[in-house]
Amino acid sequence: MDYGFRNYHPLTNFIYYIFTFLLIMLSQHPFFLFFTAIFMIFLNYLLDRGRQLRRWGKFVITLIFLFIIITPLINHRGSIILFYVLDKPITFEAILQGVINALTLFSVVALFFTFSFVINGEKLLFLFSKYFPNWALLTMLSVRFVPLFKRRLEEIRRVQQTKGDAHERSIKRRLKHGLLLIQILLTWSLEDGIQTADSMAARGYGLRKRSRYIRYKIEKKDMVLIILMSYFTGISIWGWFLGDNILTIFPILEPYFLQGREWFFFTNFIFLIGLPLLIEGKDAFKWLCWKRNN
Amino acid sequence: MGFGGRMKKGKIEMLAIFFLLTCLLLLFTLFFHHHYMLTSVVFLTLTFIPFFIRFEKKNGSGRELVVLAILAAVASVSRIPFASIPSVQPMTFVIIMTGAVFGIESGFVVGALSAIVSNFFLYQGPWTVWQMYAWGLVGILAGLLKQTFFIETAIGRVIFGIVTGFLFSWIMNIWVVLTMVQNFSIEQVLVFYASSFPFDLSHALSNAFFLLVFAKRWISILTRFQKKYGLLE
Incomplete structure (x- = not known):
């Protein structure tokens, strides 16, 4: 809490x-x-x-x-x-x-x-989902993928390591090796993503307007604080002026x-x-x- | 989903925005010529918002949404294998590839989105907005130059990689410069840019290297995927 x-x-x-x-x-x-x-x-x-x-x-x-x-x-x-x-x-x-x-x-x-x-x-x-629901959904999807991709990347790296260690190579080979890992991750994840998307469709994505769960409520103390802050800021801007x-x-x-x-x-x-x-x-x-x- | 049908309307919108910005530029230079901060923030927002809203209004399929999310997540994760090499990261490269295959809008969306997403795991701050702008712009440029000299040929790609690499770093420098709004002189700005030059150069060169070596393969991977599932055409 x-x-x-x-x-x-x-x-x-x-x-x-x-x-x-x-x-x-x-x-x-x-x-x-x-x-x-x-x-x-x-x-x-x-x-x-x-x-x-x-x-x-x-x-x-x-x-x-x-x-x-x-x-x-x-x-x-x-x-x-x-x-x-x-x-x-x-x-x-x-x-x-x-x-x-x-x-x-x-x-x-x-x-x-x-x-x-x-x-x-x-x-x-929560702040942005009201005005930009598409962007919020997209961000949520993407943020969820990051930890998954980190795990996948680690897996790919280990498999590649068995084919030879990349650490003592020249910078050029290190760059190549690094991006090769990313490329494997890309092809793997793109194919996999189609499944995610189909599953979204199966559960009714795009049929109706999406609803959202509202967890936060503006209370009295919020109103008080907002009014106080606006007052202080107003005076400060006057001072700046x-x-x-x-x-x-x-x-x-x-x-x-x-x-x-x-x-x-x-x-x-x-x-x-x-x-x-x-x-x-x-x-x-x-x-x-x-x-x-x- | 088709982008071509709205091309004409899009062009008119672009011209209108261009006209508006020119008027504003004149207005600011004539009347408010000491408010650099205000001017740049207004410009930033005005060039940025139309693309942002355009995507919001569009009703893409679930597949397209997932593909964009995946590309942005791959871009954010792509830093990890290069963590040991300072200021080398292939995020710019991934964004360019997206723009070069899926077009202007997707390039912008993935550019802006990967800035938000990668900062989710670092720190959100005023720099997030600047990164969204800078990478979004890189994505747009790649989309604009799709199937031209700059993407198709090796020399073109090297030039494009270096230019966009510097473009990104220089836009990011602006926010630090703007933090010291009052009384900064042109020399100070130049010294600041000079001190960050080695980092910017290494970003630009690595970007060009990635484009030179990997662009063909990545374009064919993404194009194959696009055709196979009929996405974002």
Whole structure:
């Protein structure tokens, strides 16, 4: 049984991801993005103990440093010159820009790691089966074939292995060998697929409009959350329109610490990003209390 | 099921979309010339949606549906034997073969579908949409060039393989570039493309290699299957 944020309606979850993605792309401010990145790390830890994040950690960190290092080496705009590399000025503004780019990329990637935990395949298909029933059916069929084909591929590989091992060959032979396995898989599966299709026809596929099983229902808590999210996003877009969610870097750097009105928009932004954290935290707290009482 | 009967209507639709896109391009360059993100997403959706809806409206037979699902699943699984060789995977090749035998629409469907399906086992994210677009486009191109110089001859296939290989990787680079919308310069974009060049090259070359060595056999396998069961003609 799902709990916390995952227990909400798929549509509610999906709207959160769309809004958050939009706001991350709009709020190009290191302060905003830094906290987004931290929240995303927390969310990853809450949802799967950060396993996925750690697995991709090295790659992600390399990418971040690449952005932070390369941006000031190429971009020489800005007036605060820190030092010179090969007679080219390295400016504070450019480093800041690199940090912003890196944080944006990290936040988006970390956000969509959690997407896969919250909106699993079943929920995704549920979301689209209403408007695109053909595509949903096709996707379901295809997704079902993947594990089957993996097993078949392993079988084919073992049989082929008895004819000689492919590991120590040149790259050209390895490519050839690999695609040969796929080719065997293709011919085998195509012939087999006709049986699947005939079986579908025998059970009445295409006779009438297909019905679908509706497992999820929009409840009151979903409505509340959707209204809250729309409110926060609306305000944030207004803030973006006023220029408060963005750190102006070129031509003149504005003070990078938040001031005045910007705090209001920042709090508002953080509330939207942190909603799943709040929900997860609330449920974890309830669970803890329940355990203590029993 | 026949695709030929609707060809004329299809052509008019294509022209209409082309006209609409040209108008939009002018509009965006004249009035909104700093919203790269918005512009590209609008364009992406507009070129993409008609194909998507077209398949949705069509009432194909169960057999055709299963064959498309199988091709997409084979494309997704085809990465496995090449897992040890970085950025070499025959997904693009499988999609090209589908387009070259079963035509534009099937090429698009299998291209877009294999992006969805393979990400089911990895991660869904904004990149899924870009992959759907890029592979869908590769499928469409293969369908368009079906039975021409580019699919039939060895030199043509090598050229087509390299071009589509780079096309796919370059479209995928755009989404990373677009993530840093604000204040990026042309040099930055060039450096980014240069840093990914070795990977793109190895994808393109392996793609050309697969097309050169295997295309004939795969086309004959798929064509035989198509004729035997009268599918997607």
